[in-house]
Amino acid sequence: MFEITRYESERRVLASGALAVGLALMAAMFLAIAPDIISQVDLEAYAEALPPAFSNAFDIAAMGTVEGFLATELYQFGWVILLGLYLAYSAAGLIAGDVERDRMDLLLANPVSRRRVVVEKFLSLLLPILVVNVVVGAVVYAGAALVGEPLAPVDVVAVHALSVPYLLTCAAIGLLLSVLARRESVAQRGAAGVVFGLFMLETLLTGTDYEPLARLSPTWYYDPMAILVESSYDLVGAALLLVAAAALVALSARRFTRMDVR
């Protein structure tokens, strides 16, 4: 078991490392400038100058603390949007890419079930998710202490740990598109589009009469701001995300088991 996951993960080592380094640098930069920004810029005035939807999306007013600043700049942007899109995009290539380049034929000539192929390939995405979270989590915690604005360790752990179900859900959306679209590029663009669209849906509908619709978006269930600023952890939301991810993977496996590979 897990030979496919092992092989696929190995192929992601380099990309995962690069991603972790990039995001760690971004985190370090934000931490370096955070104290200055907080003391010099009148963020409340800045927030009032922006359209309500935008200031709502990035919770500008809460940026007055290091926690709020990191939640907005690093986690809201780097995790919710950037990593979410990256995982959806990567997952979208898992099946469609192999089918399109005739690699799936060779893989399926082995005594493996299609369900196993789908599940194990999906699990290989745990590597970038875990590497990035561990590396950047450590950098954020150490960096904050270094600039004299120490963070609560539990909050740092929580903001990273609770991002895992969110990122798995984004990946599962990509996976589903990977078994639905015939071409890899279509699946990838589609997956990125869906994940970003869901983010926009939540951003635009939150606080309106259509707020229940916003709950369709995975971003609804992962709120770095609440975790870091209020130490409020949405464990039910995380559980729901895991269930949704599992359901999407199961649906993808079912679809892949029944489709023609050509």
Next chain:
Amino acid sequence: MPAIETGKLTKYYGDTLGVEDLSLTVESGEVFGFLGPNGAGKTTTIRTLLGLQAPTSGTARVLGHDVTDERELIEARKRIGYLPSDPGFDDSVTGRRLLDYYASLRGDTRSEELLERFTPPLDRKVGEYSRGNRQMLAIVLAFMHDPDLVVMDEPTSGLDPLKQEQFLAFLESERERGKTLFFSSHILGEVQKVCDRVGIVRDGRLVELEDVRTLLDRSGKVVRVRVAGTPTLGAFDGPDVHDLQVSGTAESDGGSEDTGDYGDHDDHGDQDGATDTTAFSFTYTGGFGPLLRRLLEFDVQDLTVEDAPLEDVFMRFYGASGDAPAEISGDASTTGTPADATATTGGDRTRGGGAADTGGDA
């Protein structure tokens, strides 16, 4: 238990026909050649046999397992090797990593031995491989777990001629080890060399299923004979003679009037007496006795009798429905031959005749 058994196997892609009503049985230990031009349905059949796609209707069993039942299929795959025509690999990994990966999924009992025959540069990334090296890697992967049945889709494509020969010799030795080999091809020479039996598929349907020997017997012999004097074409004509042609003479003074194709019943083909020997070529499907008796009537200077190349046999299956390759009609017109000269045999022709044709039309 047959290695492969299909019953009225049909596969449509939407409205497009892949294969239709394909029924064939490949016995265990047999080398089966699956012939047909590109687009005839060979790959569709292979992909259906491997369970990569579900049949629209009909049945298919490999090594006794139903290919539409995934659990059975997985059981079968433990003993099946698959060699595609253009194998898809991850370009970013080395050949050795792929070998290890596949070993972990299907087992490895003989890759070391195979790597003595087939030598892809394992420590280089697959993306840097030549076409031939990719194919060699695929060969090792297909045979490394010592499967009982190996399904190959145009396996020699991409191999240089020397490696092709090596590969065919390897298949020969696998046959002797009792393995069942099923391979598609449009190269008839290789099929002729290694196959016990062939199926010819065309437009998604199996048009012929024969052992190679019968096919060759039925297709007859190519006879090339050079005799003294200038006998007419009628001298060799007969019910078992097809595609009769007279070709160049050895000591012609003019050299321009001595080419020509003649119809089977064309009796006015006298040459002008300037030549001393005349060469004839034809495909002969009768017994040897009558042929030899006929030949003895002449002063035979040179004679070759050989199996008709499978290419010609193949042509007959294609020519049968009237879509004979264009070059044949082209030959006829350039030499001013009566239209029925070659049409009677459905378009198959010998190379000897073709070579003569060029003399008058350069």
